[in-house]
Amino acid sequence: MLIAVFLPLLFAIFIPLLSRLKDKIHTGWFVLLVPLSVFIYLISKVGSGFSPIKESYPWIPSLHINFSFYIDGLGLLFGLLISGIGTLVVLYSVYYLHKTEQLAHFYVYLLMFMAAMFGVVFSDNIYVLYTFWELTSLSSFLLIGYWNHRKGSRYGALKSMLITVFGGLSLLGGLILLNIAADTTSIQTMMEQKDVIFNSPYFGWILGFVFLGAFTKSAQFPFHIWLPDAMEAPTPVSAYLHSATMVKAGIFLIARFLPIFAQSEWFFIIVSSFGIATLCWGSFMAVRQTDLKGILAYSTISQLGMIMAMLGFGTSTAIFAAVFHILNHATFKGSLFMVAGIVDHETGTRDIRKLGGLMTLMPITATLALFGTFSMAGVPLPFLNGFYSKELFFDASVHLAEEVSYASLLSTIFPYLAVLGSIFTFVYSMYLFFGTFRGKYQEEELPKKAHEAPFGMLISPIILVLGVIIIGLFPHFVNEPLLGHVYEAINEKETDKHIKFWHGWKPPLFMSLAVVAIGTLLTMTRTRWNRIYSVFPGTLSFNRVYDWLVDKAESFSSALTKTYMTGSIKHYVQYVLSAIIIVTFAVLFLTEGISLQGTATASITIPELLVVGMMIFAAIATIFTNNRIAAILILGVVGYGLSILFVLYRAPDLALTQLIIETVTVALFLLAFMHLPKLEKRQESFGTKLLNGTIAIAFGAMMTLVGISSYNSKWFEPISDYFLETSKSLGGGKNVVNVILVDMRGLDTLFEIAVLGIAALGIYGMIKLRRGKKEAE
Incomplete structure (x- = not known):
């Protein structure tokens, strides 16, 4: 079953190569083999002695999400329709689509859709089913909009995606509630717990959310309006998506969960x-x-x-x-x-x-x-x-x-x-x-x-x-x-x-x-x-409602975007920092994550206080300087001061890294900012200054709380104990820091060195270009 689901996707990788031969042989002849082979496999299972087929492959076991496939009679019928009609549609497309068309695009989209449908009807895991469900919406969007030079195709593709993806998100909510109610992600296991789900307080919400997903996908009134506009797709797409497969996905969903839902009179x-x-x-x-x-x-x-x-x-x-x-x-x-x-x-x-x-x-x-x-x-x-x-x-x-x-x-x-x-x-x-x-x-x-x-x-x-x-x-x-x-x-x-x-x-x-x-x-x-028809429905149309909603959504989105997309970097930084501060403090308070009762903190002596005082003075000085280069140099004092703190607290490796990074950063800033015009201070209102000060203080307080709380929170055994115990037995060295950098975190160190090397080459290249420019002058 895994091969049946993923064979179309695997074959789609080779379509761009095979399409280069389309002048000699139509690409559809190659694609024809995929649905035909799946159809032959499935038709061999048809018979009075058929019994359900089960397969499972791990994917995200920690979340109980695995590629669990289950083919019973319902899955077999839909699998035969997807592969059988798919075979005939591909054969039909060979004669319908001319070789001058973008055949590679068409058949990649078609195979993507085919795999998605197989995944929907064969999946036993609700989250895997949802993943393939949304893939059907995406691939159908691409197929409907295949002739993207046509306005009608673009309109129909967008319309189908907006409506079906809206239903898909609703379906996700219903599946999550099903998971909570039944405490399982397996559909077949849910069938064994019908009464538990029926008596769950979430049952009404489950019905509503799942019905929305099924009705939008299967074009039920009043969500049917996307289907007529989807007819802008090439006829092979219409024959495949809109007669035998995609529009029946909602039918399949209702049929699959019918044993659970049919207990309620609201289902009827x-x-x-x-x-x-x-x-x-x-x-x-x-x-x-x-x-x-x-x-x-x-x-x-x-x-x-x-x-x-x-x-x-x-x-x-x-x-x-x-x-x-x-x-x-x-x-x-x-x-x-x-x-x-x-x-x-x-x-x-x-x-x-x-x-x-x-x-x-x-x-x-x-x-x-x-x-x-x-x-x-x-x-x-x-x-x-x-x-x-x-x-x-x-x-x-x-x-x-x-x-x-x-x-x-x-x-x-x-x-x-x-x-x-x-x-x-x-x-x-x-x-x-x-x-x-x-x-x-x-x-x-x-x-x-x-x-x-x-x-x-x-x-x-x-x-x-x-x-x-x-x-x-x-x-x-x-x-x-x-x-x-x-x-x-x-x-x-x-x-x-x-x-x-x-x-x-x-x-x-x-x-x-x-x-x-x-x-x-x-x-x-x-x-x-x-x-x-001129009287009823006359000018009344759900299409007008859809167009009005989309138009209003676009107008509102545009107006809202203009309120914060001002072109000012200062505003963007304010928004980003404010969001981080609000979310972080909210999480800290809601989870009781603030812990200030430290026990193993190092003592603070006069040298550390002097260095910190110097850093504070430098940070404040950057606010009042009127020269960019001076501001960068003063800001560098903060970074170098941090390196001194690392030395004082016996972390020479961190000190060396900080010195290198700070030097490279200051050099890059100087090279970039020296080409900008002279810094001019703007006259800002008291309210603006107050906002900036509040954000700065709040962000500093947040980082302080996060740092202290993370140090004081001992949720797990410290990994340092593992390093101390195994540095000699695994790394063969007594210097724990060296073993960590070279062996236990060797790849991390390698990439750090690579980044520094690239930065050094960049600086060297910029200096060479500058020198060459001066010599040319």
């Missing part, structure tokens, strides 16, 4: 309500779009809402339907994104108002779109996998009131909302297909003459559509070997669900027929009723 209320709202809003808004990828973006939002609602229902039928639809959605939505990319690639536009009549010119693409859209619409045909999971969704919503004892009002209205959302799903599916491939061919509106795509570009969507058909005709092929294990991982018990086309004349069938009938009527009359 919140998750199912947001899911149904997202289904209805996404499907309603999809019909309004005119860009093919815009339609697919809102359709993705609606489908994710449906899956989230099913997980929120929490019943056995709903959970199984959600699991099944995760797989089905990846097949038909991935193929449709690729079809949209083909249409754009071969006609030069994605504007559905300019398209139409492409069925005769692009028959293979039209056929693929037919299966994809009709499956997405849930048309009751036995060779369309989308109908099966949609039927199970209806069945779960109908029986919800019988199985859920609380929130009876929601349980009653959910079936009606499910039908409403599905009606608009049918409408946008038909709108997408018939608006693009039927009707009048508008050749004069197209930038390019339409023609069928090259076969290489068709391979990936063909494979996905074959998946739609095969799963539809033979659903038992994926039920027991795969879906059963996924269901067991979420619901913690074996499934007794059997997928079949005909369930009899029952409410789910009537609901499907109502969707088809009403949806057909609305599709045929769409031009008459679509004026409703």
